[in-house]
Amino acid sequence: MTKIKNKFKFIRPNLLCCIAILVITFTCRITGYGQHLSPDRITKADSITVENLKSLIGAGSDIQIVDVRLKKDFDKTQVIPTAKWQDPGQIYQWAKSLDKNKPVIIYCVHGHKVSQQVVDQLRQSGYASQRLEGGIEAWKEQKGPVTVLKE
Numbered sequence: 001m002t003k004i005k006n007k008f009k010f011i012r013p014n015l016l017c018c019i020a021i022l023v024i025t026f027t028c029r030i031t032g033y034g035q036h037l038s039p040d041r042i043t044k045a046d047s048i049t050v051e052n053l054k055s056l057i058g059a060g061s062d063i064q065i066v067d068v069r070l071k072k073d074f075d076k077t078q079v080i081p082t083a084k085w086q087d088p089g090q091i092y093q094w095a096k097s098l099d100k101n102k103p104v105i106i107y108c109v110h111g112h113k114v115s116q117q118v119v120d121q122l123r124q125s126g127y128a129s130q131r132l133e134g135g136i137e138a139w140k141e142q143k144g145p146v147t148v149l150k151e
């Protein structure tokens with residue numbers, strides 16, 4: 001009987017630790033906490049290719065395009081047609097002006113960190129949003145039309 005009690009002394013703390021780890025992991029998955037830390041967080045479902053965006057624009061799709069380049073990187077003479085520039089640091093203020101019933105395409109310079117963070121925040125707020133793979137640089141490289149931002 002003593003041997004059995006000794007085994008349970010070892011198993012019980014380890015079992016509790018395993019349960020705690022599972023609860024924390026499950027909670028983080030539900031809330032999305034920590035997802036921005038993982039480099040493989042950027043997935044195809046979160047993005048749209050230049051080719052596909054060109055097709056949507058050409059077909060006259062009812063989409064919202066938002067330029068979220070940082071102010072220091074923003075060039076108002078090189079904007080995707082119909083796009084509006086918004087400060088990525090002020091997302092909670094300007095997101096309210098977006099239509100939740102229309103898809104939102106987000107782009108920055110290269111389509112990584114800035115646009116992915118904005119997409120994540122918009123999705124958490126209930127918007128169907130995607131980032132443009134490669135950002136404005138890929139758009140220009142693939143001969144996507146650009147215009148001057150109308151203020």
